[in-house]
Amino acid sequence: MSHPLRVIFAGTPEFAAQALAKILAAGHTVPLVLTQPDRPAGRGMKLQASAVKQLAVQHHIPVAQPLSLRLDGKYPDDAAAAQAAIADAKADVMVVAAYGLILPQWTLSAPRLGCLNIHASLLPRWRGAAPIHRAIEAGDAQTGVVIMQMDAGLDTGDMLLTDVLNIAADDTTASLHDRLAEMGGALVVRALADAHAGKLQPVKQPNAGITYAHKIEKAEAAVDWQQSADAIGRRVRAFNPFPGATGQMADEVIKLWRATVETNTGQTAVPGTVLGADAHGVRIACGEGVLCVTELQRAGGKRLNAADFLHGFALTPGQCFEAHRG
Numbered sequence: 001m002s003h004p005l006r007v008i009f010a011g012t013p014e015f016a017a018q019a020l021a022k023i024l025a026a027g028h029t030v031p032l033v034l035t036q037p038d039r040p041a042g043r044g045m046k047l048q049a050s051a052v053k054q055l056a057v058q059h060h061i062p063v064a065q066p067l068s069l070r071l072d073g074k075y076p077d078d079a080a081a082a083q084a085a086i087a088d089a090k091a092d093v094m095v096v097a098a099y100g101l102i103l104p105q106w107t108l109s110a111p112r113l114g115c116l117n118i119h120a121s122l123l124p125r126w127r128g129a130a131p132i133h134r135a136i137e138a139g140d141a142q143t144g145v146v147i148m149q150m151d152a153g154l155d156t157g158d159m160l161l162t163d164v165l166n167i168a169a170d171d172t173t174a175s176l177h178d179r180l181a182e183m184g185g186a187l188v189v190r191a192l193a194d195a196h197a198g199k200l201q202p203v204k205q206p207n208a209g210i211t212y213a214h215k216i217e218k219a220e221a222a223v224d225w226q227q228s229a230d231a232i233g234r235r236v237r238a239f240n241p242f243p244g245a246t247g248q249m250a251d252e253v254i255k256l257w258r259a260t261v262e263t264n265t266g267q268t269a270v271p272g273t274v275l276g277a278d279a280h281g282v283r284i285a286c287g288e289g290v291l292c293v294t295e296l297q298r299a300g301g302k303r304l305n306a307a308d309f310l311h312g313f314a315l316t317p318g319q320c321f322e323a324h325r326g
Helices: 014-025 051-058 076-089 105-109 131-138 173-197 229-238 306-312
Strands: 007-011 039-041 046-048 093-097 115-119 142-149 159-166 245-249 252-262 274-278 281-285 290-298
Touching: 007 014, 007 051, 014 051, 014 093, 014 173, 093 173, 115 173, 131 142, 131 173, 131 229, 142 173, 159 173, 229 245, 229 252, 229 290, 252 281, 274 306, 281 306, 290 306
Parallel strands: 007 093, 093 115
Antiparallel strands: 039 046, 115 142, 142 159, 245 252, 252 290, 274 281, 281 290
């Protein structure tokens, strides 16, 4: 690249790390990375660096991990240190992807080209924290990535580039995430080239069709068997890998990782009733239709296909998963 940009990168999870990798591969200079503080993770709950920090360290890029960027907030020293680091970086632009902190106006205005956000939805649909999960849960046929010029609102900035992706009938959040991460990295590299050339053409988001992808809460995991098999099946896919849809049988909470949907079955059993359990799956009556669960997990156990799961946990027709307590 004859004229690389100086790019501050702000992001935390694997989705963001893939974008950072593509920015580096394209030849841009990254003088500073912002990412969330190390968090306890794993069985030993040891502090673990984010995917973005791990990649930054591999490339010997300075890393800042402020608890806040608000100079008048709870952690003003953190914010002031980050402000100094951003100023020292002398960046042309900041790229933000799933960072996890609100960027105040001083941050948005610091680089000469402002801040570009990689957002995994077709804005204005699914503004907010969990656009991939919510698109699957809602049964959307398509999603995509938007490169957005950030402003002070929640995902309200002008759209710069858009790419569209079809959601497959068997997509989980994990599989869709990986394709969108690849797409986002490629699209932001294109946006940086256009920004350098002065070719970016901002488009205001339409006022119609605004929806919010609220953060996924663990409490949402419990399946409501009164819902249709189609709705439950979408939720199983949307909550894979986090937090995992769950059903409760007696005192045991069972995670439901993969399932197929049977419609027009004419079944009249009480929702939550086990209709059959064999190597092909555990068939469970729903408010409408039948859910056939093909991958399950007991608390503390491994994810298993139905055949292996049933070797260690007997389920027989007539047993019933507990009603949803929501």
